[in-house]
């Protein structure tokens with residue numbers, strides 16, 4: 001591979017003076033050499049055990065018959081090669097909440113990050129500092145949670161909603177409970193949600209991405225691993241990726257992606273395309289793998305109004321500018337700095353447009369309606385609450401996320417086209433109807449509330465970016481559109 005690169009460059013340099021070319025080739029070799037050795041040191045090699053433990057050999061000999069597929073998968077894994085067996089992962093202390101006596105051993109079915117940490121300390125540390133590890137905790141009390149418990153669901157499954165158990169928790173993670181007889185409570189397990197709260201108190205499930213019992217890197221690096229959760233109407237990262245140029249090149253060149261290689265550095269071990277892991281986790285020539293997927297992200301794109309990702313964290317948190325710098329470092333494995341900087345300007349422009357034109361006004365209107373007593377405290381019992389939820393939680397996220405990962409169809413048609421339709425043809429009429437209801441009420445406080453909302457709506461719609469809706473476009477803009485319309489007619493409409 002190295003030879004090939006050098007040859008290509010040499011041909012290019014033939015046009016330069018021979019001496020200069022030689023100097024260049026030496027310089028190239030030096031950089032290539034130093035980067036390669038740097039990257040090797042970044043793919044950690046853990047010491048294998050010399051022998052399979054007696055315990056694990058016993059488990060395996062019986063489970064070979066009991067669960068032949070599980071046994072085969074383990075047999076193909078690096079763990080098997082390193083003499084890491086059933087017992088090394090499943091062994092438990094008698095004091096563990098989920099310890100069970102199994103044959104002659106104390107084991108637990110759940111292998112938590114704390115168990116993996118016996119050997120993979122660094123990965124577990126990074127993961128436990130990530131938002132991923134808080135996936136279960138962070139849904140409590142959200143609007144979506146109310147949906148699962150009350151609106152779609154009912155507390156009919158051991159005092160939980162089946163929608164929480166088989167919906168939210170499968171991605172976010174459950175709080176795993178152990179029944180008095182030592183079995184795992186079926187309300188809470190099987191579950192490998194990303195922020196699962198384990199009986200030993202640790203957070204997360206490494207199996208969310210590393211499927212057992214092969215624990216193959218090739219599988220974890222594929223976009224489908226992330227796509228099990230990152231998809232659908234409110235966070236369509238998988239669909240976005242699939243239709244981006246990156247996704248297209250990935251599927252066209254899967255066999256050249258070197259997915260099973262121990263060392264996996266863009267530009268050294270593969271170059272066809274980045275996967276989700278490449279941009280959010282993997283090593284580059286400059287920095288090592290991270291299991292904290294927030295390390296390279298500058299915006300929070302899932303909030304009603306986007307903010308920089310460090311705005312809710314304490315002062316010691318990594319500043320958003322540094323996170324962005326690291327992501328740009330990934331891009332630069334394959335692109336020029338100029339292209340990457342320009343891309344970020346395009347991306348920021350979409351986020352700022354969405355924030356300023358629709359999201360901030362939406363927040364202000366909903367707040368004024370609540371404060372004016374024109375809405376109940378209860379979420380989702382009034383049409384406008386669904387309108388607003390779909391606007392930011394589905395369509396607004398799609399627009400922003402499409403722009404962040406190069407899917408113009410999501411930015412435009414699944415995104416801002418839907419945001420604007422919902423704003424002008426649903427939200428505005430619903431606000432007007434609530435104002436009217438308030439104005440007709442006998443209660444003076446409702447009348448006053450309605451007047452405040454009326455003034456706010458009036459002020460919003462008279463902003464430059466909304467004026468067109470009131471027919472108040474400037475003469476200049478009107479003329480511009482009339483000319484364009486004429487040209488369009490000439491091209492497409494029948495004479």
Ligand code: HEC
Pocket residue numbers: 055056058059060062063066086087090091102103105107108109
């Ligand atoms: C003599 C046979 C035998 C030995 C030895 C044995 N197991 Fe099992 N194990 C079984 C059988 C049978 C089951 C039940 C399988 C089923 O339900 O499909 C089982 C179930 C399990 C389960 C699932 C339990 C559950 O509640 O879901 C785990 C985990 C497990 N074994 C791990 C181990 C480990 C680790 C060892 C070694 C320390 C081990 N086994 C040794 C036979 C054995």
Ligand code: HEC
Pocket residue numbers: 059060063070071074079084085086087089090109110111112191192205207212213215
């Ligand atoms: C590298 C660690 C690791 C090794 C080695 C390992 N397991 Fe597991 N095993 C896990 C994880 C992780 C789970 C998922 C349980 C959870 O956390 O929900 C699991 C789940 C299981 C289950 C229950 C779930 C199912 O799919 O039925 C059984 C049974 C099991 N393992 C048996 C074995 C046996 C037998 C061996 C040895 C041949 C083995 N394990 C080796 C990590 C390991």
Ligand code: HEC
Pocket residue numbers: 044045046047048049078079082084088089111112115116117118119120206207210215216217218262
């Ligand atoms: C007893 C020590 C030990 C435990 C416990 C353990 N591992 Fe490993 N793991 C290893 C060793 C040793 C290797 C092999 C390293 C090598 O060959 O480069 C490895 C390799 C891996 C790899 C890389 C596989 C590859 O193809 O290169 C992954 C992923 C992994 N482990 C995940 C896990 C997860 C997840 C858990 C917990 C569910 C876990 N391990 C538990 C020792 C352990």
Ligand code: HEC
Pocket residue numbers: 131138139142143144145146147148163164167168169170171172228229230231232234235301302303
């Ligand atoms: C298919 C998997 C999946 C399901 C099912 C799911 N979520 Fe999520 N959820 C995600 C992902 C992925 C994100 C992160 C999205 C992003 O960053 O764009 C997320 C984000 C969130 C957030 C924002 C967290 C934050 O820190 O900003 C909340 C709250 C939430 N989900 C609650 C729920 C609730 C409640 C349910 C059940 C009604 C649910 N989710 C169902 C995958 C899922």
Ligand code: HEC
Pocket residue numbers: 042043044113116117120123124127132204205206207208209210217220221262264277278281282283289291
């Ligand atoms: C969000 C998905 C995801 C989760 C969750 C996750 N991993 Fe990984 N892990 C990956 C990916 C992707 C790679 C491959 C990165 C690469 O080589 O570019 C990886 C690589 C690894 C490696 C090999 C590291 C190396 O330097 O070669 C180990 C070991 C590992 N993970 C252990 C764990 C443990 C332990 C956990 C649980 C705390 C965990 N992972 C949770 C996605 C994940």
Ligand code: HEC
Pocket residue numbers: 130131132134135136138139170171172192193194208209220225226227228229230276277280281293294295297309
């Ligand atoms: C089992 C479900 C699941 C899988 C698999 C998963 N994620 Fe996530 N991811 C989530 C959830 C849930 C959140 C939101 C967590 C929160 O804020 O509470 C999230 C958040 C994120 C974030 C935002 C983090 C931040 O700090 O702002 C990124 C980036 C991300 N995931 C990338 C990935 C990548 C890359 C993969 C695959 C290698 C992956 N995820 C696999 C469920 C998952």
Ligand code: HEC
Pocket residue numbers: 223226227230237238239241246274275276277278279280296297298299300301302303324327401404405
């Ligand atoms: C070419 C690199 C690249 C690839 C490939 C990529 N992403 Fe991203 N991702 C980004 C960038 C850039 C951002 C925005 C970063 C920022 O805010 O500064 C982002 C943002 C995100 C977010 C944050 C969304 C939020 O609500 O805040 C999640 C989650 C995410 N990506 C998941 C994924 C998943 C899952 C895949 C694969 C299906 C993927 N990404 C593929 C570069 C990439």
Ligand code: HEC
Pocket residue numbers: 245246249266267270271272273274278279327328330331332333334335340343406
């Ligand atoms: C592993 C290499 C690789 C990495 C890393 C990578 N890209 Fe790409 N990118 C490509 C390839 C290959 C294409 C497709 C080029 C084509 O269409 O001819 C592409 C296309 C693009 C395009 C579309 C360009 C066009 O002309 O339409 C944009 C924008 C882009 N990448 C931005 C980024 C950003 C931003 C990052 C980092 C967050 C990034 N890329 C990381 C390989 C990469």
